[in-house]
Amino acid sequence: MAEYVGSLESEVTSTRAERAGFHQQIADLEEVAEALRAQLEDTKRSFNTYSEHIEAEKVEDVDLESLDVAAAYRLARKEAPDNLVFLSEADDSVTAFSSYKSPRRLYEALTALSELVAAWKNDELGTGFGEYFAARGYEYSKNNPAATARRTKRHYQRSVDGEVVTMQPHLKVDQASSPDQCLRIYWWRDDATRRLVVGHVGRHLPD
Numbered sequence: 001m002a003e004y005v006g007s008l009e010s011e012v013t014s015t016r017a018e019r020a021g022f023h024q025q026i027a028d029l030e031e032v033a034e035a036l037r038a039q040l041e042d043t044k045r046s047f048n049t050y051s052e053h054i055e056a057e058k059v060e061d062v063d064l065e066s067l068d069v070a071a072a073y074r075l076a077r078k079e080a081p082d083n084l085v086f087l088s089e090a091d092d093s094v095t096a097f098s099s100y101k102s103p104r105r106l107y108e109a110l111t112a113l114s115e116l117v118a119a120w121k122n123d124e125l126g127t128g129f130g131e132y133f134a135a136r137g138y139e140y141s142k143n144n145p146a147a148t149a150r151r152t153k154r155h156y157q158r159s160v161d162g163e164v165v166t167m168q169p170h171l172k173v174d175q176a177s178s179p180d181q182c183l184r185i186y187w188w189r190d191d192a193t194r195r196l197v198v199g200h201v202g203r204h205l206p207d
Helices: 002-061 069-079 088-095 103-121 129-135
Strands: 084-086 139-141 157-160 163-166 170-172 183-190 195-203
Touching (some): 084 103, 088 195, 103 129, 103 183, 103 195, 129 139, 157 195
Antiparallel strands (some): 139 170, 157 163, 170 183, 183 195
């Protein structure tokens, strides 16, 4: 009997030692896993930094004079802050404005709008919209009677978050006599979230 008990005790001791070995292996593996996770995070950060650098280089290397209207619009839209929103109607209006002869001017106007929105969001604007645009050589209108007139108001209405809104503020980029060379940018201003929703980038809307 004593011999049997001693055998069991020996097996228990062996099992405990084996289990302790497993625990140590698990602990070692967890350390390795933690090191790999940290390495993965470092790799992700490096990749993101590299991607941002590459994207910045791409933008800096762009020859604005070589862009057509659609490409200038896409570039400006890509660079826009989150609180400058472009509706599908804006995309469509740019497509219809393909004969515009100054893609660079379109890009610069949208970039000015992006810079205003970013400053407005961060309480860094320091002036009104009109003064901001005037300093950059643009004419800005806060209100537009045609946007509320019965005959023309439908041209200024857009759906935003399921609600119909009216675009009154707009930037007068050109004063050309030909409609296809007279760029206008219309938007709806959302003061609650400090965003501008662009609904038209193209020829001036009916008045």
